[in-house]
Amino acid sequence: MTTIREKLVLVGNGMAGIGTIEQILKLGGAYDITVFGSEPHPNYNRIMLSYVLEGSKTLNDIILNDWNWYEDNNITLHTGTMVTRIDEGSKQVVTDSGMLVPYDKVIIATGSNSFILPVPGSDKEGVVGFRDISDCDAMLAAAKQYNKAAVIGGGLLGLEAAKGLVNLGMDVTVVHLMEDLMERQLDRNASSMLQAELERQGVKFSMGKQTVELSGEQRVSGLCFSDGSTLAADFVVMAVGIKPNVTLAKDSGISVNRGIVVDDYLQTSMQNIYSIGECAEHRGMCYGLVAPLFEQGMVLAKHLCGSDTKPYEGSIVSTKLKISGVDVFSAGEFLDSPEHTVISSKDEWKRTYKKILLKNNVIVGAVLFGDVTESANLQKLVKQGAVMTDEIYTEVMGTGCCGGGAKKSTSVEAMADEEIVCGCNGVTKKAIVDAVTEHGFTTVDEIKACTGATRSCGGCKPVVEQILQFVLGDSFQQAAKQGICGCTTLSRDEIVAEITAKGLKTTKEVMNVLGWKQEEGCSKCRPAINYYLGMMNPDTYQDEKESRFVNERMGANIQKDGTYTVIPRMYGGVTTPEDLKKIADVSLKYDVKVVKVTGGQRLDLIGVKKEDLPKVWEELDMPSGYGYAKSLRTVKTCVGSQFCRFGTQDSLGMGALIERKYERLDFPAKFKIAVNGCPRNCAESCTKDIGIVGNDGGWEVFIGGNGGIKPRIADSFCKIKTDEELIEVCSAVMQYYRETGNYLERTSEWVERMGLERIQMVILNNEDNRKELAARIDFALTQVTDPWKKMLNDSSTRAALFEETRV
Numbered sequence: 001m002t003t004i005r006e007k008l009v010l011v012g013n014g015m016a017g018i019g020t021i022e023q024i025l026k027l028g029g030a031y032d033i034t035v036f037g038s039e040p041h042p043n044y045n046r047i048m049l050s051y052v053l054e055g056s057k058t059l060n061d062i063i064l065n066d067w068n069w070y071e072d073n074n075i076t077l078h079t080g081t082m083v084t085r086i087d088e089g090s091k092q093v094v095t096d097s098g099m100l101v102p103y104d105k106v107i108i109a110t111g112s113n114s115f116i117l118p119v120p121g122s123d124k125e126g127v128v129g130f131r132d133i134s135d136c137d138a139m140l141a142a143a144k145q146y147n148k149a150a151v152i153g154g155g156l157l158g159l160e161a162a163k164g165l166v167n168l169g170m171d172v173t174v175v176h177l178m179e180d181l182m183e184r185q186l187d188r189n190a191s192s193m194l195q196a197e198l199e200r201q202g203v204k205f206s207m208g209k210q211t212v213e214l215s216g217e218q219r220v221s222g223l224c225f226s227d228g229s230t231l232a233a234d235f236v237v238m239a240v241g242i243k244p245n246v247t248l249a250k251d252s253g254i255s256v257n258r259g260i261v262v263d264d265y266l267q268t269s270m271q272n273i274y275s276i277g278e279c280a281e282h283r284g285m286c287y288g289l290v291a292p293l294f295e296q297g298m299v300l301a302k303h304l305c306g307s308d309t310k311p312y313e314g315s316i317v318s319t320k321l322k323i324s325g326v327d328v329f330s331a332g333e334f335l336d337s338p339e340h341t342v343i344s345s346k347d348e349w350k351r352t353y354k355k356i357l358l359k360n361n362v363i364v365g366a367v368l369f370g371d372v373t374e375s376a377n378l379q380k381l382v383k384q385g386a387v388m389t390d391e392i393y394t395e396v397m398g399t400g401c402c403g404g405g406a407k408k409s410t411s412v413e414a415m416a417d418e419e420i421v422c423g424c425n426g427v428t429k430k431a432i433v434d435a436v437t438e439h440g441f442t443t444v445d446e447i448k449a450c451t452g453a454t455r456s457c458g459g460c461k462p463v464v465e466q467i468l469q470f471v472l473g474d475s476f477q478q479a480a481k482q483g484i485c486g487c488t489t490l491s492r493d494e495i496v497a498e499i500t501a502k503g504l505k506t507t508k509e510v511m512n513v514l515g516w517k518q519e520e521g522c523s524k525c526r527p528a529i530n531y532y533l534g535m536m537n538p539d540t541y542q543d544e545k546e547s548r549f550v551n552e553r554m555g556a557n558i559q560k561d562g563t564y565t566v567i568p569r570m571y572g573g574v575t576t577p578e579d580l581k582k583i584a585d586v587s588l589k590y591d592v593k594v595v596k597v598t599g600g601q602r603l604d605l606i607g608v609k610k611e612d613l614p615k616v617w618e619e620l621d622m623p624s625g626y627g628y629a630k631s632l633r634t635v636k637t638c639v640g641s642q643f644c645r646f647g648t649q650d651s652l653g654m655g656a657l658i659e660r661k662y663e664r665l666d667f668p669a670k671f672k673i674a675v676n677g678c679p680r681n682c683a684e685s686c687t688k689d690i691g692i693v694g695n696d697g698g699w700e701v702f703i704g705g706n707g708g709i710k711p712r713i714a715d716s717f718c719k720i721k722t723d724e725e726l727i728e729v730c731s732a733v734m735q736y737y738r739e740t741g742n743y744l745e746r747t748s749e750w751v752e753r754m755g756l757e758r759i760q761m762v763i764l765n766n767e768d769n770r771k772e773l774a775a776r777i778d779f780a781l782t783q784v785t786d787p788w789k790k791m792l793n794d795s796s797t798r799a800a801l802f803e804e805t806r807v
């Protein structure tokens with residue numbers, strides 16, 4: 001006897017619709033299923049279009065359910081076909097090709113369309129949205145033919161599109177109506193850090209601009225703004241938002257507001273017709289991210305299969321930007337108000353930011369920038385409405401005064417079986433546990449292949465690892481090792497070894513030969529490789545200015561208001577009346593607002609306009625103080641035996657000598673030294689990378705101190721008798737750090753990682769080694785030149801960097 005199955009028609013072959021069908025199949029729902037999709041493709045992962053554009057995935061990589069999947073599951077698929085109406089009377093759906101298909105139940109999952117600004121010119125050639133494969137194809141094609149692109153919209157989509165186009169070699173400006181990027185997900189702090197990072201990666205920004213018209217003949221040639229200014233662009237991506245696709249529902253007489261109105265079981269106003277995904281409106285909310293769609297799909301699948309289910313009560317959304325080297329996350333509430341208790345920490349050196357918002361001690365939101373390792377955990381806590389405790393605080397903020405310290409792994413034991421771990425692909429904890437216990441999978445990659453978890457944005461990877469750890473205990477295989485950034489799995493040491501073994505000469509060569517995932521690298525690896533190459537081949541390597549951070553490129557530190565600071569050298573903190581007069585004259589002439597005495601005993605001219613920088617350097621005629629660089633900054637001194645009655649050593653003279661000797665050399669990170677005339681330590685050697693303290697018999701050297709965001713008292717390294725020995729030891733320590741330090745790693749971290757004893761063994765117990773290290777730094781020092789003088793003699797770089805260009 002054959003049982004008659006109910007006919008289920010799905011309109012919309014996207015992630016929400018097919019996700020629901022997958023759940024129905026898992027629950028054993030007995031339906032004859034027909035799927036209509038207006039795109040010509042099987043179901044694909046729309047989220048990953050950003051990766052396709054960025055170049056790290058192909059269209060094939062992002063197919064979620066290939067043609068065979070439909071066949072294997074007896075699903076009738078009609079691609080390239082629009083459903084135009086649902087006829088309630090005859091219980092049939094009607095397509096644009098005239099097909100009539102009977103139904104018992106229909107799921108409308110028609111998603112959204114890109115919102116195209118209704119301004120004159122928006123229908124010109126060269127204007128696209130960013131929604132589907134055809135938009136992605138248009139962008140890939142445009143990049144081959146055109147150079148100047150504008151992306152309207154500084155939200156998640158706009159920024160991912162902009163970075164993709166930059167990777168494709170276009171000159172891209174993001175035009176945003178508001179002053180803050182991603183203002184619906186990030187607070188001002190995170191937003192400005194994000195903008196700075198993207199600027200470093202080559203994206204330009206035009207903020208607070210309202211586009212009123214697109215100019216050009218047949219093809220777009222530029223944007224006109226409400227303040228009268230313009231921007232040239234021969235390709236425009238509109239990423240200003242999405243509009244729920246409600247046409248079919250509306251034309252069929254179903255109740256529609258902004259989206260298709262549904263109740264807590266995803267039922268529309270028409271009997272037997274359901275709606276989920278971006279096109280649906282639940283309790284006044286239309287969602288634009290996948291996690292809510294899967295939560296809806298789970299409730300609907302159970303409802304349609306007659307299983308017990310709680311009603312859908314809405315979702316708490318979280319966001320993660322998918323640009324390599326730019327880690328941003330937010331969940332729940334993110335703007336603080338008087339009713340919130342705010343926990344935050346910001347590390348300007350590591351460029352990380354963390355903020356957690358509590359309301360009556362309940363965790364209601366979080367923002368992370370730079371380090372998003374806690375994202376999955378925080379997402380879960382926000383979703384659960386967890387109450388903040390000391391234990392959770394330590395877990396998410398770390399111990400210690402600066403948020404460091406060991407972190408406890410999250411307890412996945414307490415998670416409910418049905419809790420979604422992978423929001424992008426709707427994978428529950430139970431599905432992952434089953435994949436381990438029933439199929440014997442033991443690695444994240446196997447879990448990915450089996451369940452789909454971690455397949456999209458990757459934000460859930462830490463939780464998947466914790467579940468594996470929890471289920472497998474000691475037999476859990478740790479995840480594959482991490483490279484220096486997302487572009488490679490190679491560590492710093494492996495890269496340096498390959499550079500030597502293969503004789504690699506340029507950053508491009510390193511990335512090509514060592515199989516970088518992104519041809520151009522990212523803002524993390526480019527400056528690092530540039531440093532390693534320069535450190536290894538000081539005489540032959542051509543420094544790549546474009547691989548340096550912006551301050552190093554400019555030779556000055558940019559300030560909040562767009563002006564720069566100029567810090568000339570003052571060896572050992574000593575100046576002369578003549579130099580002081582020059583500084584005063586130049587400051588007056590170039591309208592320098594503030595002259596500040598720095599903590600490193602020199603003068604900082606704050607507020608120099610970009611175009612005035614070369615003239616200021618020329619007229620000061622003093623060496624650069626490298627206040628902007630990963631290089632020797634200051635040598636702080638006390639007055640020492642020349643003047644102080646306690647002084648036993650000439651700290652002033654030694655400080656100036658050391659500063660003159662080692663200035664201009666690149667280090668993995670900034671480097672600070674202090675020299676004191678006696679153990680009273682007035683110039684604070686204990687917080688410097690190298691601290692030198694005079695004593696009766698000679699000098700004592702300290703290393704690895706830091707007074708910044710993660711303070712560390714320097715370790716006593718050795719005691720020395722003569723000035724010559726002191727210089728040799730300092731040279732060897734600096735060169736050993738240059739040769740073994742990770743880029744951006746301060747000596748405070750380097751000493752902890754390498755171990756003080758090991759450094760002492762290499763330098764103090766082996767004279768040959770010490771002398772060779774000292775000889776290598778001396779050779780490198782013969783290659784350095786003053787960057788300000790160099791810039792003044794290079795008229796083309798000077799023009800390119802400092803002469804104002806207006807669009």
Ligand SMILES: Cc1cc2nc3c(=O)[nH]c(=O)nc-3n(C[C@H](O)[C@H](O)[C@H](O)COP(=O)(O)OP(=O)(O)OC[C@H]3O[C@@H](n4cnc5c(N)ncnc54)[C@H](O)[C@@H]3O)c2cc1C
Binds near residue numbers: 014279
């Ligand atoms: C570039 C990009 C990056 C993204 N990144 C993220 C991210 O990082 N995280 C995140 O959570 N979300 C992200 N999103 C959003 C996410 O992709 C969507 O929320 C999700 O795909 C919506 O699924 P859906 O099934 O509701 O709609 P869709 O995926 O739009 O599917 C609807 C389908 O229905 C078809 N259709 C429409 N009308 C008809 C009709 N009448 N007849 C037949 N077929 C029809 C459409 O052609 C479409 O194929 C991103 C989106 C884009 C475009």
Ligand code: SF4
Binds near residue numbers: 638640678680
């Ligand atoms: S450290 Fe010693 S020598 Fe230097 S100023 Fe202080 S007391 Fe004098």
